[in-house]
Amino acid sequence: MDETVIVRLSVNGELVERSVEPRLLLSDFLRHELDLTGTHVGCEHGVCGACTVLVNGDAVRSCLMFAVQADGAELTTVEGLTPKPAALFVVGGEGAGGQGTQLHVLQEAFREKHGLQCGFCTPGFLMTLIPFLSHNPSPSETEIREALSGNLCRCTGYQNIVRAVQLAAERLASEPGQAL
Amino acid sequence: MSGRHFGASVRRNEDERLLTGQALFVDDVHLEGMLHVAFLRSDYAHARIKSVDLSTARSRDGVVGVYAAGDLGDYWQPGPLLVPPPPIERLEFHEATQVPLARDKVRHVGEPIAMVVARSRYEAEDALALIHVDMEPLEAVVDLEAALTDESPQLHEHLESNLAAHVIQEKGDYAAVADKAPHVIKRRFHFDRGASAPMENRGVVADWDAKSGELTVWDTTQAPIPIRNGLACLLGLPEAQVRVIAPFIGGGFGPKIMMFYPEEVLIPWLAMKHGCPMKWIEDRQESFFATTQERGQIHDAEIALTEGGIILGVHDVFWHDTGAYDPYGLTLPINSQCTLLGPYQVPNYYSEFRVVFTSKPIVTPVRGAGRQQGVFVMERLLDIAARELDIDRVEIRRRNLLAPEDFPHDHEIIYQDSAPLVYDSGNYEAALDKAVEKIGYQKFLEEEQASARAEGRHVGIGIVSYIEGTGIGPYEGARVTIEPSGKVCLATGVGTQGQGHFTSFAQIVADELGVTPDCVHVVTGDTAKFNWGTGTFASRGAVVAGNACHEAALAVRAKVLAHAAAALEVEADDIELAEGMARVKSRPETCISLGDLAVRANPLRGAVEPGTEPGLEATAYFGPERGTTASGVHAMLIEVDPATAMLKILRFLVVHDCGTVINPMIVEGQVVGGVAHGIGNSFYEQLHFDKAGQLLNASFMDYLLPTATDVPNVEVDHVETPSPYNPLGIKGVGEAGAIPVGALFAQAIEDALGPASLEILEMPLSPNRLFELLSEAGHYDSPSEQE
Numbered sequence A: 001m002d003e004t005v006i007v008r009l010s011v012n013g014e015l016v017e018r019s020v021e022p023r024l025l026l027s028d029f030l031r032h033e034l035d036l037t038g039t040h041v042g043c044e045h046g047v048c049g050a051c052t053v054l055v056n057g058d059a060v061r062s063c064l065m066f067a068v069q070a071d072g073a074e075l076t077t078v079e080g081l082t083p084k085p086a087a088l089f090v091v092g093g094e095g096a097g098g099q100g101t102q103l104h105v106l107q108e109a110f111r112e113k114h115g116l117q118c119g120f121c122t123p124g125f126l127m128t129l130i131p132f133l134s135h136n137p138s139p140s141e142t143e144i145r146e147a148l149s150g151n152l153c154r155c156t157g158y159q160n161i162v163r164a165v166q167l168a169a170e171r172l173a174s175e176p177g178q179a180l
Numbered sequence B: 001m002s003g004r005h006f007g008a009s010v011r012r013n014e015d016e017r018l019l020t021g022q023a024l025f026v027d028d029v030h031l032e033g034m035l036h037v038a039f040l041r042s043d044y045a046h047a048r049i050k051s052v053d054l055s056t057a058r059s060r061d062g063v064v065g066v067y068a069a070g071d072l073g074d075y076w077q078p079g080p081l082l083v084p085p086p087p088i089e090r091l092e093f094h095e096a097t098q099v100p101l102a103r104d105k106v107r108h109v110g111e112p113i114a115m116v117v118a119r120s121r122y123e124a125e126d127a128l129a130l131i132h133v134d135m136e137p138l139e140a141v142v143d144l145e146a147a148l149t150d151e152s153p154q155l156h157e158h159l160e161s162n163l164a165a166h167v168i169q170e171k172g173d174y175a176a177v178a179d180k181a182p183h184v185i186k187r188r189f190h191f192d193r194g195a196s197a198p199m200e201n202r203g204v205v206a207d208w209d210a211k212s213g214e215l216t217v218w219d220t221t222q223a224p225i226p227i228r229n230g231l232a233c234l235l236g237l238p239e240a241q242v243r244v245i246a247p248f249i250g251g252g253f254g255p256k257i258m259m260f261y262p263e264e265v266l267i268p269w270l271a272m273k274h275g276c277p278m279k280w281i282e283d284r285q286e287s288f289f290a291t292t293q294e295r296g297q298i299h300d301a302e303i304a305l306t307e308g309g310i311i312l313g314v315h316d317v318f319w320h321d322t323g324a325y326d327p328y329g330l331t332l333p334i335n336s337q338c339t340l341l342g343p344y345q346v347p348n349y350y351s352e353f354r355v356v357f358t359s360k361p362i363v364t365p366v367r368g369a370g371r372q373q374g375v376f377v378m379e380r381l382l383d384i385a386a387r388e389l390d391i392d393r394v395e396i397r398r399r400n401l402l403a404p405e406d407f408p409h410d411h412e413i414i415y416q417d418s419a420p421l422v423y424d425s426g427n428y429e430a431a432l433d434k435a436v437e438k439i440g441y442q443k444f445l446e447e448e449q450a451s452a453r454a455e456g457r458h459v460g461i462g463i464v465s466y467i468e469g470t471g472i473g474p475y476e477g478a479r480v481t482i483e484p485s486g487k488v489c490l491a492t493g494v495g496t497q498g499q500g501h502f503t504s505f506a507q508i509v510a511d512e513l514g515v516t517p518d519c520v521h522v523v524t525g526d527t528a529k530f531n532w533g534t535g536t537f538a539s540r541g542a543v544v545a546g547n548a549c550h551e552a553a554l555a556v557r558a559k560v561l562a563h564a565a566a567a568l569e570v571e572a573d574d575i576e577l578a579e580g581m582a583r584v585k586s587r588p589e590t591c592i593s594l595g596d597l598a599v600r601a602n603p604l605r606g607a608v609e610p611g612t613e614p615g616l617e618a619t620a621y622f623g624p625e626r627g628t629t630a631s632g633v634h635a636m637l638i639e640v641d642p643a644t645a646m647l648k649i650l651r652f653l654v655v656h657d658c659g660t661v662i663n664p665m666i667v668e669g670q671v672v673g674g675v676a677h678g679i680g681n682s683f684y685e686q687l688h689f690d691k692a693g694q695l696l697n698a699s700f701m702d703y704l705l706p707t708a709t710d711v712p713n714v715e716v717d718h719v720e721t722p723s724p725y726n727p728l729g730i731k732g733v734g735e736a737g738a739i740p741v742g743a744l745f746a747q748a749i750e751d752a753l754g755p756a757s758l759e760i761l762e763m764p765l766s767p768n769r770l771f772e773l774l775s776e777a778g779h780y781d782s783p784s785e786q787e
Helices: A026-033 A105-112 A122-135 A141-148 A159-174 B015-019 B069-075 B121-128 B174-180 B224-235 B262-274 B284-290 B331-339 B371-389 B393-400 B428-439 B441-454 B501-513 B541-568 B594-601 B664-683 B741-753 B767-776
Strands: A005-011 A014-020 A052-055 A058-061 A074-076 B035-041 B047-053 B063-068 B112-118 B132-137 B163-171 B183-191 B203-209 B214-219 B242-245 B278-281 B297-305 B311-323 B349-357 B409-414 B420-423 B458-470 B476-482 B488-492 B520-524 B575-578 B581-584 B587-593 B616-622 B628-641 B646-657 B714-718
Touching: A014 A026, A052 A122, A058 A122, A105 A122, A105 A159, A105 B015, A122 A141, A122 A159, A122 B015, A141 A159, A159 B664, B035 B121, B035 B262, B035 B284, B047 B112, B063 B069, B063 B121, B063 B262, B069 B262, B112 B121, B112 B262, B163 B331, B163 B409, B174 B297, B174 B311, B174 B349, B183 B371, B203 B262, B214 B224, B214 B262, B224 B242, B224 B262, B262 B278, B297 B371, B311 B331, B311 B371, B331 B349, B331 B371, B331 B409, B331 B458, B349 B409, B371 B393, B371 B458, B371 B741, B393 B428, B393 B458, B428 B441, B428 B458, B428 B628, B428 B646, B428 B714, B441 B458, B441 B628, B458 B741, B476 B501, B476 B541, B476 B594, B488 B501, B488 B541, B501 B520, B501 B541, B541 B575, B541 B581, B541 B587, B541 B594, B541 B616, B581 B594, B587 B594, B594 B616, B628 B741, B646 B664, B646 B767, B664 B714, B664 B741
Parallel strands: A005 A074, B035 B278, B214 B242, B311 B349, B488 B520, B646 B714
Antiparallel strands: A005 A014, A052 A058, A052 A074, B035 B112, B047 B132, B063 B112, B163 B349, B183 B297, B203 B214, B203 B278, B297 B311, B409 B420, B458 B628, B476 B488, B476 B616, B575 B581, B581 B587, B628 B646
C-alpha cells in the first residue's frame, strides 16, 4: 500500500495538498493528516453522523468517502464555523475554560438550550444543520426531527437539540445580519 | 445552601470547547512517533486455542510487533476483582476475571487473542488477516438455566460449574404469609441484553518517557484514579510516575468504568516495551463485543397480597447472566434484588439469585445497572395484581407506598455498597399525585380513552414508580485554590462524560467564594491534578464529589475571611464575598480582591503564621456512610397500531426527586437523556445472540438506537426531598431516566390494547416482537384485525 495519490482541496477556506493512500478515509484524513479533530468518528459505517462535514456545501459523512474522492472539493468542518481561537489548545484533562470565541448562531443556540452533553456527536449535528437551515430557514418541529434523524445522540434525548434549532432559526429570521 | 448560582440553570462552562471542535477526546491525542495497535478477536464464542502463528504477520511491511498471550510473560494475569461481594451470609461467589489476551481458550466472541503494532491502524488491521489461529470450537453456553445443568459445557476449568454466585437475602417470612395470603400471583419475567452505545467508542493512548520514568495514559475511562493505581501496580511503577488522563469522554453509561479492559493493560505495556507512544481506538464493531453489556436476567417472581391489594410479601428467584467473566462481582444482581422493593412497604421478602457464566461478552453496569430488571418485575406484579383484584393501577401503588414518616426505612437486606439497604428520605405519594394530575390520568381513562376506542384507535396510559439507590461511597475529594490572578481553580478526581461537572461543581464553589461559575476553572479526570478518588458511577458524581467541592470551598472561604479581616481591620463576620471581592458589609467600598488576598496568603517576604498554611487553598473529602435514595414516577400516553405493531408516544412525563437540585437545566437533561436510553432499551435495542453465541446484530444498521423521530418531548417536573445524608441534600440523577421505562411500556401497551388482550412479561420489545406476542395472543385470528 505504498502507492499514494496527490489530493488538493480547500478545507475551511485554506488550500491543502497532501499525498495520501487511496484507501484513506476522508474522516481519517481530516482528523489525523490535517489535525482537524473536531470531526468525530462514531461508527465508520455511515449511521451515526458524528463525522458529518460539508463537501461543496452538502452535509456528507466523511467516514463513507475516501480522501481522494474529495480532490478539488471545498470542505467545511466544525472548526470552520468559528474563527480560530487565539489561545493555544491545552492538552489534558482541563477542558472547562472557554476561550471567548465568538460562537456561530447555531453553536450559541446549542449552548443556550443545553443541546449537548458529552458533545461527541455535536459537530456532526451542527454540520448537518447548516445546509438544512439554509434550505429551510423556518422549519416545523417535525421537519427538524426528520432532518436530525440521521444523526445519533445517546445523551440528550434530542429534545434540547430540537429547541436549539428552533432558537437558531428564530434568530436567523429576526436578525438579518446573521448568516449561516 | 441557597446561593445565587446554586439552583440556577447556569449555561455550561464546557460547551464552548465542545461546540467549536476544540475539546480533547482520547482519539484526538496525536504524539510524534506514535504507533497503532489492532486486536485479533475470536470469531468463536467458545473454543480451545491449539496454536497461534504470528510469523507471517510479523514479516509484513509496516508491522513493528505482533504479540499473543505467550509473549506477555509474567505480565499476563487475570484482571482484579473490581467489586468484592458484600458481607451477606451464606453467599457463594466464584471468581473468574478477564485476561489480557486469551491463552488456552476463548470464552466469548470478540475476546482478544493477539495484537499487532504497526505504523498505521490501516497496516495493523492488514496484518491481522495474516495471523493464523488453530482453534477447536466448543459448544457455546448461551441459555442461563441450561448452563447450570450437568450436561452443559463448562467455561472455566478451575470451577466446578458455570455458577458464578448464589445469594439469598430475605426479611420476614414470605412462606408463612404466602400460605395464608388471600391472593398470590406468580409469573416468569425475561430481560435481555442491550449495548451501552456511547457515541465515542473506547480508546487508550500511552506515552512512556524513559528518561523521566513517567508513563502518561489517555483513557476513555470513568475512573482514571483506580486505573492509575492499578497500572502502577501492574507495571511496577510508583503511582506518582503514572499519570492517567480521562479528557473529554464521549459518553460513558457504565461500561467505561470496567477495569481492566484488556486494552487498558496492554497499550501501556506496549508503549514501555517499544519506547514510543501507542494508540488503540475501538471501532464500532469491536465495541459490540469488546465493551461490556447488560441486562440478561430471568425472574420467577411471586407476590402475596390482601384482597385490598396490600403487599404481604414478595418471593423472587432469578438468574443473572454475567457473561464470560465476573470482574464486577455482584453489583448488578444485588441492585436488581434491592431495587425490586421500589418505593413500597414490603414486609416479607425472599430473594434468591444465581449468577451464571455464559459464553457471551462480559456484563457490567449499564445506565441503571440491574435496577431496570427489579423495577420491571415489581411494577408488572402490581399491574397484574391490580387487574386481578380489580383495583386501579395508581390506587394499588398508593396503598403500598412508604409514607414520609417511614424514613429512614430499613429494608433489612444488604445493598451493593455493602451497607444495609436504608432509604434516607422520600415523598413518594406527592410525586405520584403530581404525575397523576399532570398527565390527566382520570380524564384520560374516563373520557379520552373511550372516545379514542370509539374511533378504533388503541391508546393507553402507563404510570409507574421507582427508586434508585445513588451517591454511594466510599469517597471523593476536591481541591479549591484561589490564585493571585483571582482565578478560582477546582480540581476533583471523578471523570466526566457529559454530565456537566465543569458547571455544576463550579456553581457549588462560586457561591461560597462570591464569584460567578464561569470564573471557576474546573479540572476533572487527570491524576496529575487530583489523585484521590474512585470515579463516576452509581449516579454519585454530584452527591459525593459535589459535597467534597462544597467542603473545600467552605474551608477556602474561611481562609479568605480570616485574611480579609486582617487586611480590612474588621471582624470576619462583617465581611461578605461578592463580585470577586471581600468587602465590608456596611461599606462595600472598603474591599480587597480575592487575588490580592491570595498574594497576602502566599507572601514572598515576612512569615506565614505558625499553625496556618500558605495560600488560599484547601482540599476536602466527602465519604457518605451510605447512599441516598432518589425516586420518581414516569407516566406515558401511547397509541399502538396493532396492524403494524408500531407505537407512537403521545406524551411522556417524569416527576423526579433527586433532592436538592444544583442546576435544573442539567438535571432535566440527564433525566430526558435517560428516558431516551430507556425507550431504546424498551422498544428498539436488543443484542441478539444465536445458539452458537454469535451476536447477530453488531452494527448500527441492525442494532437500532432511537433517533430524533423516535424520542418524544419529555415533560419533567420535580419533587425536592433533600437527602439528610449529605450537607447539600443532593441525590443522584444520572441513571434515573432509564430505569422504569420498560415497566412503563409494558403497562401502557397492555392498556392501549385493552384489558386482558396481552400480558407483557419481557423486555426489550420491538415492533416485531410485539407483533409475535399479539399473534400468539390470537389478536390476528379474527379477519377484521388483519386489515
